[in-house]
Amino acid sequence: MPAQLKKISESTIHRLSIYYRALAALEKENRTTISSKELAKRDKLTPAQVRKDLSFFGSFGTRGLGYPVVELRNRIAEIMGLNRLWNVALVGVGNIGSALAQYKEFAKQGFNIKLIFDNDLRKIGSNHKGIIVSDVRNLKSMVVSENIDIVIIAVPAASAQAVCDEVVAGGIKAILNFAPINLKVPDDVVLRNQNMCIELEHLAFALNNKNR
Amino acid sequence: MPAQLKKISESTIHRLSIYYRALAALEKENRTTISSKELAKRDKLTPAQVRKDLSFFGSFGTRGLGYPVVELRNRIAEIMGLNRLWNVALVGVGNIGSALAQYKEFAKQGFNIKLIFDNDLRKIGSNHKGIIVSDVRNLKSMVVSENIDIVIIAVPAASAQAVCDEVVAGGIKAILNFAPINLKVPDDVVLRNQNMCIELEHLAFALNNKNR
DNA sequence: TTATATTTGTGAACAGTTTCACAAAAGAAA
DNA sequence: TTTCTTTTGTGAAACTGTTCACAAATATAA
Structure with a gap:
């Protein structure tokens, strides 16, 4: 669980913003989980990229199932500082x-x-x-x-x-x-x-x- | 003289826009030449980066002296398509x-x-x-x-x-x-x-x- | 003219980022 | 349960971009 150990690149931060938007949309559609494959497809990225980006901040996915939408969104908000004014x-x-x-x-x-x-x-x-x-x-x-x-x-x-x-x-x-x-x-x-x-x-x- | 042989990266294009602005300012100050060192300093870049960026499009500098301001600016305008409407x-x-x-x-x-x-x-x-x-x-x-x-x-x-x-x-x-x-x-x-x-x-x- | 100082242009080394590939974990089906 | 499928997490490989370092070219000074 590498909680922000390595340096996070600007491109990763940028994609985090993008994931955040996708997750907000998914939450509205009442989706509970999403795979890196599907998340990648929405934004023309690769599944490996999505997983690598998220792995910098810990591992909150479930193998065989994907990532929990609400939890992941909250975690990104926390990382980015979007859960405050x-x-x-x-x-x-x-x-x-x-x-x-x-x-x-x-x-x-x-x-x-x-x-x-x-x-x-x-x-x-x-x-x-x-x-x-x-x-x-x-x-x-x-x-x-x-x-x-x-x-x-x-x-x-x-x-x-x-x-x-x-x-x-x-x-x-x-x-x-x-x-x-x-x-x-x-x-x-x-x-x-x-x-x-x-x-x-x-x-x-x-x-x-x-x-x- | 590699006239656009290799793939040019987005970051190089971005810096070309920045050089273009610097050169426009230099032209107004009636400067005739500028070295990669000075051009780099203006925009917090390295001289090597400036030279590498420019080298993708040919070699128009003069060793020991630097780059001709007007000519380089025109060349960048030509590359970027800024000399037209x-x-x-x-x-x-x-x-x-x-x-x-x-x-x-x-x-x-x-x-x-x-x-x-x-x-x-x-x-x-x-x-x-x-x-x-x-x-x-x-x-x-x-x-x-x-x-x-x-x-x-x-x-x-x-x-x-x-x-x-x-x-x-x-x-x-x-x-x-x-x-x-x-x-x-x-x-x-x-x-x-x-x-x-x-x-x-x-x-x-x-x-x-x-x-x- | 000759010596010295600058500065380019560029291959090579380095650093950073992305993609690959696969073991491990969990779900779904039989 | 057992088997099969899906999907994560992650080292390693591949790729891309940046910096280094130095020969070559030119300018400047003596």
Whole structure:
């Protein structure tokens, strides 16, 4: 029972998120067990991959039968930290920021957008889905006082690093960045970038190199 | 000079996008050459990685000096297909869809949102940044007639597969999906998923497993 | 021109990830 | 019970991606 002994790869974490979704769906269908074979098929993976991924966290399958849906889902939630609420602050209420403020999936998965910031006087004080937009000048103090766990940066590229530095100074250890720029963060801060242009560029490359 | 002989990995493509951005910035600063060492430093990579990545596409550096900024940037643009316009259709004008419709970076990189679709009668016919929203029932015929290269799916999870099937039937070979669902596509269609919840889950995992 | 310093390009070593293959465990059927 | 089938869990093998290390090429300085 290797309870998180070895280093878990990013790809494994990613697949864990995917398994979690499949298991949630199975739970709704009242399925009680699922085999690695079937779980793999749903997401175009291999059964061996599924078993290897799960084995990093222990062995909760039953040979000859498969994995218990509810138990496995709970275990993944526990591993990923999905059985609790996370306080999220959103910085920047432009195109993308306001879309994210309204995005319902976040709340469903326990990501609670608690604070919203902007630097535009016309936006500060306005009500965004029940949350009053705060002045970005209070960013650092408020992420501390409101116990924010995760910050989403959705400001223009030019101001993203300044925002980043502020929240890091406020002790934030996890950032999701939508600005098309490479942010510099200390080693103990986890940063993930969501760059839509780069995604389109992957597609462009694929189309451009079809006949090689 | 191995002009695309070997298989290029997804990670190499990703870094190519990153180099491209760095080179664009360097060009603005009127730098004429850059070494793999400096290019690596800008993006927290290793010089060897930069050289290996570039070597897949030929050898355009000068020993003792580095790479010519303008030439290398053009070459990457050529490889990635960034020196042309791509016709993009956006399906779904909800939170995320309308944010994407207004996102200026796309046009800057040659991704031209030419068509926008929705199934909501209140939205169809309305003007979104100069583009009239079309009825999604015309999706298949219009992606063909307007020579669409790439489709962005930003509809609710429940209707995403139907939209996907339509555009695939219309001959589309590249899809960027924002719906939180695993779409099924034929092998010759490139699909990329942008799932913001999964990104937050990566961060949650990291925070949850800090002290292992 | 010659010597010294840089920096590329790349095969080889290394590291990490995925797949294979099979013993072991449990269920299902006879 | 006994036999047969299914399916897990996991070392080992295969594969993929990254880093090392150094010859070769060029620039720069003397």
